[in-house]
Amino acid sequence: xxxxxxxxxGAFTFFASALPHDVCGSNGLPLTxxxxxxxxxxxxxxxxxxxxxxxxxxxxxxxxxxxxxxxxGDDVDFPxxxxxxxxxxxxxxxxxKTSDHVPSEKPxxxxxKSDVWSLGIILFELCVGRKLFQSLDISERLKFLLxxxxxxxxxxxxxxxxxxxxxxxxxxxxxxNLLKKxxxxxxxxxxxxxxxxxxxxxxxxxPLYTPFIKPASLFSSSLRCADLTLPEDISQLxxxxxxxxLAERSIEEVYYLWCLAGGDLExxxxxxxxxxxxxxxxxxxxxxxxxxxxxxxxxxxxxxxxDTTVTLSLCQLRNRxxxxxxxAFYPLLEDDQSNLPHxxxxxxxxxxxxxxxxxxxxxxxxxxxxxxxxxxxxxxxxYKKNQIWKEARVDIPPLMRGLTWAALLGVxxxxxxxxxxxxxxxxxxxxxxxxxxxxxxxxxxxxLSSPEGHAKFRRVLKAWVVSHxxxxxxxxxxxxxxxxxxxxxxxxxLAYACMSAFIPKYLYNFFLKDNxxxxxxxxxxxxxxxxxxxxxLSNHLNEIGFIPDVxxxxxxxxxxxxxxLLLGNSSFPFCIGVAILQQLRDRLLxxxxxxxxxxxxxxxxxxxxxxxxxxxxxxxxxxxxxxYRQHAxxxxxxxxxxxxxxxxxxxxxxxxxxxxxxxxxxxxFFFHCLLIxxxxxHGHFRQILECIAIPFSRGFS
Numbered sequence: 121x122x123x124x125x126x127x128x129x130g131a132f133t134f135f136a137s138a139l140p141h142d143v144c145g146s147n148g149l150p151l152t153x154x155x156x157x158x159x160x161x162x163x164x165x166x167x168x169x170x171x172x173x174x175x176x177x178x179x180x181x182x183x184x185x186x187x188x189x190x191x192x193g194d195d196v197d198f199p200x201x202x203x204x205x206x207x208x209x210x211x212x213x214x215x216x217k218t219s220d221h222v223p224s225e226k227p228x229x230x231x232x233k234s235d236v237w238s239l240g241i242i243l244f245e246l247c248v249g250r251k252l253f254q255s256l257d258i259s260e261r262l263k264f265l266l267x268x269x270x271x272x273x274x275x276x277x278x279x280x281x282x283x284x285x286x287x288x289x290x291x292x293x294x295x296x297n298l299l300k301k302x303x304x305x306x307x308x309x310x311x312x313x314x315x316x317x318x319x320x321x322x323x324x325x326x327p328l329y330t331p332f333i334k335p336a337s338l339f340s341s342s343l344r345c346a347d348l349t350l351p352e353d354i355s356q357l358x359x360x361x362x363x364x365x366l367a368e369r370s371i372e373e374v375y376y377l378w379c380l381a382g383g384d385l386e387x388x389x390x391x392x393x394x395x396x397x398x399x400x401x402x403x404x405x406x407x408x409x410x411x412x413x414x415x416x417x418x419x420x421x422x423x424x425x426x427d428t429t430v431t432l433s434l435c436q437l438r439n440r441x442x443x444x445x446x447x448a449f450y451p452l453l454e455d456d457q458s459n460l461p462h463x464x465x466x467x468x469x470x471x472x473x474x475x476x477x478x479x480x481x482x483x484x485x486x487x488x489x490x491x492x493x494x495x496x497x498x499x500x501x502x503y504k505k506n507q508i509w510k511e512a513r514v515d516i517p518p519l520m521r522g523l524t525w526a527a528l529l530g531v532x533x534x535x536x537x538x539x540x541x542x543x544x545x546x547x548x549x550x551x552x553x554x555x556x557x558x559x560x561x562x563x564x565x566x567x568l569s570s571p572e573g574h575a576k577f578r579r580v581l582k583a584w585v586v587s588h589x590x591x592x593x594x595x596x597x598x599x600x601x602x603x604x605x606x607x608x609x610x611x612x613x614l615a616y617a618c619m620s621a622f623i624p625k626y627l628y629n630f631f632l633k634d635n636x637x638x639x640x641x642x643x644x645x646x647x648x649x650x651x652x653x654x655x656x657l658s659n660h661l662n663e664i665g666f667i668p669d670v671x672x673x674x675x676x677x678x679x680x681x682x683x684x685l686l687l688g689n690s691s692f693p694f695c696i697g698v699a700i701l702q703q704l705r706d707r708l709l710x711x712x713x714x715x716x717x718x719x720x721x722x723x724x725x726x727x728x729x730x731x732x733x734x735x736x737x738x739x740x741x742x743x744x745x746x747x748y749r750q751h752a753x754x755x756x757x758x759x760x761x762x763x764x765x766x767x768x769x770x771x772x773x774x775x776x777x778x779x780x781x782x783x784x785x786x787x788x789f790f791f792h793c794l795l796i797x798x799x800x801x802h803g804h805f806r807q808i809l810e811c812i813a814i815p816f817s818r819g820f821s
Contacts (some may be wrong), residue, residue, distance in 0.1 A: 240302025
């Protein structure tokens with residue numbers, strides 16, 4: 121995304137039409153609110169990158185996409201488009217609602233040819249220097265536009281109506297021909313935008329036009345630095361440096377920091393009276409029949425479109441960042457000290473790094489430094505892969521989480537070409553199960569519960585099933601896909617690539633058609649882990665015959681958990697499971713089988729930060745042999761001097777892990793005795809009550 125530069129942030133809003141509360145959809149579930157539908161469709165607008173769009177400094181096209189996000193006007197109570205610029209065929213078809221007509225009767229949406237008519241009206245206004253139809257009310261404007269079918273020359277009629285015939289006659293013949301083509305009444309005879317570009321009026325300027333090429337994305341086969349050039353005079357470049365460093369950050373980053381600094385978009389819209397609240401009693405009808413029909417209820421004007429743009433002040437954000445030095449915006453990645461953010465308030469930042477994660481994520485200055493650092497590291501991926509791992513051990517800024525996860529999973533190559541090559545349309549037997557599972561997966565989230573989110577879910581899951589013919593779809597794959605899709609909602613290819621990299625690393629062979637042996641081994645190793653770290657709890661669970669069930673955490677908790685999970689190997693999920701059980705330890709020990717079932721069916725609040733901290737400790741304390749699985753993914757060869765890191769987990773440990781033959785641990789619960797045979801001894805085992813430590817040299821003599 122391009123930097124903010126001297127642009128300002130602005131916002132405008134509108135209200136979606138309401139749906140009845142007593143009606144269900146074809147799947148038996150309540151209808152999805154129109155606002156949720158609009159939110160899902162809106163996301164694609166954030167991916168459109170072109171220098172002629174308003175977010176890059178010069179307003180040329182603004183407030184685009186309203187027709188798309190509202191399902192061609194079906195989800196709102198107002199018409200889409202300004203009356204003076206609507207094409208005649210759009211006016212003639214009127215406003216249709218899906219609730220009032222069966223889908224077969226609904227007209228086709230407006231196409232590019234309708235936009236050509238609107239372009240013609242705009243060009244006409246630019247040529248004559250005045251706006252059209254200003255003296256007519258809306259109904260008269262619409263009638264006038266519909267009567268243009270009866271005239272021979274639309275341009276002459278418009279010029280005579282507005283008293284600008286002399287101006288039109290002075291225009292070049294090529295411009296008049298262009299206007300006539302744009303303002304052709306019948307859409308079948310009206311040219312398309314591509315055909316319009318071949319007009320003679322563009323013959324001289326068309327060779328000068330340089331097509332916009334979207335910059336190469338982070339994960340692509342093309343060389344991202346191919347178009348990078350240095351100016352001839354670097355000293356002149358240094359003189360042109362502006363002290364407004366925030367203006368060099370992207371709009372997405374600035375808006376995120378604006379929210380952290382206390383910005384409230386809804387409050388801004390309320391203060392400007394764009395959003396108006398009304399006491400509920402004032403919305404009641406005057407008369408109500410027994411069958412529910414009501415009368416005397418005035419129309420709510422808030423449901424109509426108010427396209428006023430509210431400017432969002434950045435003063436509060438700039439004041440918050442006034443003490444941040446320029447060096448913080450350009451950290452040196454090759455410097456050993458660059459892992460700590462530089463600022464005039466460097467001591468405060470160092471102190472902030474020791475605060476709880478939830479506080480760090482709300483600290484504006486700290487997040488600014490982390491976002492800039494990760495942004496620069498990710499732009500150097502995969503060269504800086506090791507440093508990304510190192511910084512991810514501290515924390516991952518939420519704004520950069522999607523790309524950081526992809527880097528931690530080792531996603532590389534032309535992921536978009538690979539994803540696009542997968543057939544996601546041909547029906548397969550798994551389609552039915554996917555359709556059943558998606559409406560139940562994280563539906564409390566606005567994005568994932570939207571129809572657009574369901575469609576993306578369907579495509580990503582189907583792409584994975586089709587591209588892995590040796591594996592099958594099992595329930596739970598949708599929940600596994602949810603975090604990746606949420607973080608990469610506008611990049612299905614990256615969501616698919618992340619999921620495809622995650623499954624072989626942490627869930628190898630879990631999705632075989634016959635996965636019973638894999639699941640059984642996994643549960644066995646997990647039981648051994650519980651016994652290794654908490655024998656009392658393990659004995660109790662075995663006595664009551666309870667096996668901890670699978671539970672799904674909310675997305676906001678999954679993120680912090682997976683930030684750490686992706687830094688470990690395939691055995692780290694065992695440590696997370698044990699850490700969760702230890703938080704529930706007292707309640708599990710005090711209850712029997714039935715109570716434990718109820719406890720896990722309604723999982724109580726889990727302290728995720730504590731869970732992460734304890735799971736790391738458990739991981740460091742657990743011998744590798746204790747988590748060995750025969751059906752785990754075969755280890756990859758370690759890296760050489762090429763700079764690509766190995767698959768070794770990135771967690772520190774105070775003492776090195778011994779070889780497998782150096783540590784044999786046996787549990788003997790018959791006499792409540794723990795027998796340990798080891799070839800090295802640091803005194804740790806001498807502190808265990810009723811423990812018998814036998815040197816390895818005498819263990820089998």
